Amino acid sequence: MQNSEELQSLALDNLAHGCAEETQKFFHQNPNDPRYCFEIFRRAYAEQLNDALVYVYSIYEPVLTRRARRHPLFSRSCQDDAFFARIALANFYQATHGHQFIEKFSELAAVLKYLYACLHSAIVQDVRANYALEEAELDQMPAPTLQDDASELWQHILQILHEPQYQHLAYQRFVLEMKPAEILRAAPEQWENEREITVALQLIRRRLRNDALLREMASFEK
Amino acid sequence: MDTNSCAFPPPLTDDQLSQVLDEAAEGEILEHLEGCSLCRARLEQLRRFDRALSGKLRRFDCPTAQTLANYSLSLLEPAEAEEIAQHLTYCVRCQQELTMLEAFTNINAATPAAPRSVIYPPRNVWQATVTSTTGNLALRGLDDKLTQAAHAQSATVYLETQKVTQGVILTGQVVDTAVDWRDAIIEIRQAGEIRAVQTLDEFCEFQFEAVDTSPVNLYITAANGIVLAVEGLSLIN
Numbered sequence: 001m002q003n004s005e006e007l008q009s010l011a012l013d014n015l016a017h018g019c020a021e022e023t024q025k026f027f028h029q030n031p032n033d034p035r036y037c038f039e040i041f042r043r044a045y046a047e048q049l050n051d052a053l054v055y056v057y058s059i060y061e062p063v064l065t066r067r068a069r070r071h072p073l074f075s076r077s078c079q080d081d082a083f084f085a086r087i088a089l090a091n092f093y094q095a096t097h098g099h100q101f102i103e104k105f106s107e108l109a110a111v112l113k114y115l116y117a118c119l120h121s122a123i124v125q126d127v128r129a130n131y132a133l134e135e136a137e138l139d140q141m142p143a144p145t146l147q148d149d150a151s152e153l154w155q156h157i158l159q160i161l162h163e164p165q166y167q168h169l170a171y172q173r174f175v176l177e178m179k180p181a182e183i184l185r186a187a188p189e190q191w192e193n194e195r196e197i198t199v200a201l202q203l204i205r206r207r208l209r210n211d212a213l214l215r216e217m218a219s220f221e222k
Numbered sequence: 223m224d225t226n227s228c229a230f231p232p233p234l235t236d237d238q239l240s241q242v243l244d245e246a247a248e249g250e251i252l253e254h255l256e257g258c259s260l261c262r263a264r265l266e267q268l269r270r271f272d273r274a275l276s277g278k279l280r281r282f283d284c285p286t287a288q289t290l291a292n293y294s295l296s297l298l299e300p301a302e303a304e305e306i307a308q309h310l311t312y313c314v315r316c317q318q319e320l321t322m323l324e325a326f327t328n329i330n331a332a333t334p335a336a337p338r339s340v341i342y343p344p345r346n347v348w349q350a351t352v353t354s355t356t357g358n359l360a361l362r363g364l365d366d367k368l369t370q371a372a373h374a375q376s377a378t379v380y381l382e383t384q385k386v387t388q389g390v391i392l393t394g395q396v397v398d399t400a401v402d403w404r405d406a407i408i409e410i411r412q413a414g415e416i417r418a419v420q421t422l423d424e425f426c427e428f429q430f431e432a433v434d435t436s437p438v439n440l441y442i443t444a445a446n447g448i449v450l451a452v453e454g455l456s457l458i459n
Contacts, residue, residue, distance in 0.1 A: 050418065050419060054419050056419075058415070058416045061416070073322070078344055078345055079344055080344065080347075083347055083449055086409065086441060086449055089407065090406070090407045091288060094405070094445055104297060113295065117291035117294065117323060117326075120287070120291060120322070121286070121288040121290070122287075125286060125287045129345075150278055150279055150283075154283075174272070174275045174279050175280065176315050177276055179244060179246070180245075180246050195246075197244075197246075198241045201240055202237045202241075205243075205268070205272070208275070214275070215271075218271045218274030
């Protein structure tokens, strides 16, 4: 085992060899020294050495590819595992290169946690987008709107639904797309049963459908 | 069958149709719908209205998954972290994603791979088609130079290879009217191995010195989550 100064002066090839070996030990749940890999990350991101970046990609792209397949939402995504690994590594680079790396990380565990968080985010974002596109295709409507337009629409709905309870319920139903059973589970103190929620939702829908602007937006004939 | 009148009068009420939209309707209502085209048509109209609303409002105020991850790892500025904390008090979807994130980023945890239930067509990978633009350079004695262009969606990658003593130098530039490729990460592979990883410069250019002439695969990942793939690129004529 070498101290940090020795590791910082170690040739990149030797460092990469050490990192690959220690990574294997980690995956076989054997005692391992994380400092080789951390030093490669430090050179790749803090010092922005392209040769070190090649080793990060060579060692961690396969790790991320395998891990992507184990994400609970991977089965609902539309991209392949290698795609998510690339996006995760690219997002990791954008968020951590230069001085940001040293500010954020002092050990390998934190680096990997963030790398896995980038992988998770890439998958979740893809699934969010898929869901929206799938719905739009069903109704042959344009794909999701800009956030500003949605905020404006939501403000309009808030004006139609004055009661905070209805506003909250409409948010749960139309923004978060929760079903009555889920709404009841989330706030059992607020509702007696599912039926009470469906009645309230029907009143909300009626009020919304009576609004000319919303009817026009949804091409709804009264 | 008469589609202008209810098959089993009286027609379903708006309340009953609303229950169907909420997936909370019971057997009798569903049976009615199965046999009554008028009520089915009314339901479809109401469903369309719901979808129009949800389509526009779906999670409009949720932070991106990456921001949520940064929040979870305490990497946000205090003001933004406060905003996310407030959002999390009422958004169950973000709460669920956060729980999932915490389990997934546990570096010691091992979870089995889940089989895919739905197959969507890949959307964010732009597979480029390569065309040679060298023309008659060889006839002019410039056969050590090869120029090519790779096209995908709105992007074109202009590529030039030049033989040098130690191998081949590949230079490229991404030109695009829709996507900003500056600072994109380019991964250069040969014979299945990663040979170089770089960022595109401010002119979206890169350069790679290849020690052998085996075909090259380029994967360029933009900040907006698009991967431009140029595969099987020749380095020699």
